[in-house]
Amino acid sequence: MRIDLRGKSLGGRAVLGTVALQVGRGQRVAVLGPSGIGKSTLLRIVAGLDPDFEGCLSGDDRLAVVFQEPTLLPWRTALENITIPTGCDVQTGRDLMARLGLDGQETRFPRQMSLGQQRRLALARAFAARPDILLMDEPFASLDPETATRMIGLTAELLDRSGAGLILVTHDEAEPDRLGARPLRLTGSPATLRAD
């Protein structure tokens, strides 16, 4: 996956300047910066959710996104939330749920699960897509420290097992280190990326 961004504006304001980033399988990168700097905007461009930018996005790696919110289908059961969007088979879905400590929850609806469980389900869904690169947008925000630590541990474990790369967007200075990711910082206006 490679992005050569020349610029991105939102509502007439230049948010992002020149940003060049290349990530492959097994490489982990964290994009740090205060909120509002354009981290999520950058991630949306990389994920292909925002085609309206100047520059070029290339590479044919499989991407999977873990959004800031769990973003589950509330009218489908936990297991269906993995199998329907990713197209993976039921057994793969069950195995991933079990690995994330969600066994026995397969037939529950998202509303009947805690926020921590919903986030783990979103993580399971992302890995069920067998990504080459995992994109994560503040996935541990608004979790209590204990749950966050557990989620980070599980993410690192699944990344190790699957060999997927990672682009993590966060404002938490400690997270990159805990996931073994190379920290990069988004600064300035319009924001550019530099090594930390």
Place this chain on the structure above:
Amino acid sequence: MLALWLVVAWLIDNPRTMPGPGAVAARLGHIAASGELWFHAGMTLFRVLASFGLAMTVGVALGLWMGRSRTADHWLNPGLVIALNIPALVVIVLAYIWIGLNEIAAIAAVALNKIPVVTVMLREGARALRPDLDDMATAFRMSRLDRLRHVVLPQLAPHVAAAARAGISLIWKIVLVVEFLGRSNGVGFKIHLLFSSFDVAGVLAWALSFVAVMLAIDLAVLRPWEARANRWRRDAD
């Protein structure tokens, strides 16, 4: 209501214009026994279901399109406003003149009366679709069919249910008018005949029998379906 009816019938004391429940029940038993009821109510029910299916399909598709695309909304909206305000009777008369006095004209006329209402209700629903789930579907490259089935339609379900509920009652009323004006069977046709002979007991018997059918549909089909579609809204139990 039955008591009120009894009192009114007793006060008016004219079985021709205001027959009591007993007379109507006897009449109902008579048409049921002769088999007439099943044939004509069956024809009416067939027309109700056919035009309901047509109106819901076209209305949902149009509403979804207009709610999602600004261009479609811009160009189709004047037509929609006109369609909403054309009296049902005008549509029925024109359909009979242009298409002919046949079944297609009857069903099309009823559906055309209902489509704009469904479209408006579904357009509101389509405008309120959640953008985050759209992003999720795009990010996971879900197919168009999967998106429609698992992401879009479940969000529209409450609007579809409301449109269906409001629709089925409006439709059966219009079906009666269509039958009254240009069909040779169905409950509306029977009421037409009885109207010419001022047979109020007969009119009430036919009308009540079909009200019962519509109530049964609501209780046996629409409500259970709504309850099933809303299972996911329940919190942890």
